[in-house]
Amino acid sequence: MKVLVPVKRVVDSNIKPLVKSDNSGVETDGLKMSMNPFDETAVEEAVRLKEQNIVSEIVAVSIGEAKCQDTLRTAMAMGAYRSILITSDELLEPLSIAKILQKIVEKEQPNLVLMGKQASDDDTNATGQILAGLLGWSQGTFVSKLELTSDKARVHREIDEGVQILDLTLPAVITTDLRLNEPRFASLPNIMKARKKPIETIALSDMDIKTTTRLEMLSVKEASTSREGIILNSVEELVEKLQNEAKVI
């Protein structure tokens, strides 16, 4: 079985990015970039399935500037066999990403697309669903447990009410929840080997895909900082403060 794993390059989740002073977006210059943690979970799951001989080939794909190569190298250091990089400097929306991935699926003919349920930067949580729709494939989203056979996937979905268990017919798009697994560390020898694994580069402009922007970002603001709390010793003190300081009662 062949698995395609799309991976996104995002600001590292340990970094607290700042909003640009003109509120036009988030300042990403000079920040540490990493693989979207949800995608890391997807790569890890694919590698585990390969170790169990259920999956035979893992192909990682990333879309964006040339530096997405680093993200693909990480995927390959974890265990992906080869990579495809679609180069583009455009800011792409989920629909455009899904259209690009659809083309790659048609080219690579995987049985399964395993991808993060969302990216930790824009949190849209849409690309997997759109891709499944475009392909007319089954979809299992927010997956925290995956059992795979040659033509079926049983997925445990994390939903508001609890866990929903679904059986899907392959081919399918499965989007991963962080609970699915704990990704491995890429070891130094594997990082070295990954530097020699192949990355096929395709320019988006050569792909004949319309990437019209449909969303307009109006402004980005920092979340308002909550006021510092204090611990009071008695109800009387609270009433006193509400009356005299807050003047609400």
Place this chain on the structure above:
Amino acid sequence: MSESAREKMEFDVLIVGGGPSGLSAAIRLKQLAPSAQICLIEKASEIGAHIVSGAVLEPTALKELFSDWNSRGAPLETPVKKERIMYLLNDRKSIQIPIIDWMMPNMVNEGNYIISLGDFCRWLASEAEALGVEIYPGFAGSDLIIEDNQVMGVLIGDMGLDKDGKPGSNFTPGMELRAKYTIFSEGCRGSLSKKLISHYNLRKKSDPQTYGIGIKELWEIPSDLHFPGYMQHSFGWPLDDNTYGGSWLYHFGKNLVSFGFVLGLDYANPWLSPFGETQRVKMHPALKKHFKGGRRIAYGARALSEGGFQSIPKLSFPGGVLVGDAAGFLNMPKIKGTHTAMKSGMVAAEAIAEALNSAQIEPVNYQKRMQQSWVWEELYSVRNIRPSFAKFGAKLATVYTGIDSMLRGKVPWTFHHRQGDNTKLDPADMSQPVCYPKPDNKLTFDRESSVYLANIDHRDDQPIHLKLKNEAIWKTVNWDVFKSPESRYCPAAVYEVVNADVEPTLQINSQNCVHCKTCDIKDPTQNINWETPEGGSGPNYPGGM
């Protein structure tokens, strides 16, 4: 895992630490021996992520490394245009010290650049990689491999250990990186360099090292108040005459201001908080106006070596060398060490390139070449300035500095550093407690919100990398005598005393650690030992820092 089962990799030269000295060594080696296999490891998650410096770069060594540095895109965008030195008399008044070129050659910054040293290292790394150096950030050298008294390389630590040091679910064993020569470029108070200095007794003929702690904040300010190329230093208030230190403030880049405070770790008052002084000095009118309308965007701290010439240890040993601030080439009156660090890396590379062609076990020519280089001459000429502050106090030492500098250090005496900084604290009950102003969260801040801006990541479940060698000593010495100085000198609130009234206990919040190494230096009985945490842990300083 038993030692024999560990994976091994071999290189011609291994470099431990991706700062300016290690990266310059890597580049010079590839220039001289293109076919040599060079591997550089760095404990930070990426190159530059643990680098803290002002920084004003004197481009001497850079010009020697790349005569065409300008066309290679080196990030030296802000030449120094105007500089001021202020003596702060009290919390309101200051006097400007005139900078007289012929009298104070070390204080003149014409021809220098205000840079982000982290960004500069990122650029050096890209140059090194283009030459074929293999660079692996995210891997920490956790121990030395010494066989037949020769350094054979380093061990990179296990990953995925749990709190008790047992393999967790994603455990990845460490491995041996072996090389004909290992260059240690860990920066000030490197954990492996410390072991090497002790194992090979490299300080036999030198003074003890004396250190400082530098705390830095990066600010973004409105463009109409930004004067790229402006730099100022202050000394005096809020420190007393016997405490060495001062502030820096540089306008550079795109609306950025680099501000920081350096404090000599030979300070005596255990109540003193380097962080508190850093916050307080910003309230002085001479500094305050520079932060108007701005926002703080990054925070970090790092110890630096201040001992200078007298404290340079023996530089080579069988199988390797110490370079950069791991050895201690900082020029204190210049307040600069990048140029000397780079030069030492380059000189080490030259000696090792020669040694690779011979069967020489110890690259002894490194020491000789350093002694013939401009670094030696430069550090010799300023050797008495830092110790004069410890000897005479700040006011008299300033006068002495003027005289010594006019004579270019050509005086028949050398002042020495007698004891380590850890021995300099006075007991708490004989010292004046210091009261720091409450943070206003606009100009001044607390440590917790500061540490937040260092983007620290230590995987929660890993073993604690800061250990007390003897836990009982904390109560009898650190608490009973000094009232827990670590809870004040740590710039990241790692050390916290809980239950102080009943049964004082030290809580170590190691996940806050910014890897500055101050505790390893200043702990009165050297009871705190800093070891490398899991590779990739620690602060993630952003670009511009």
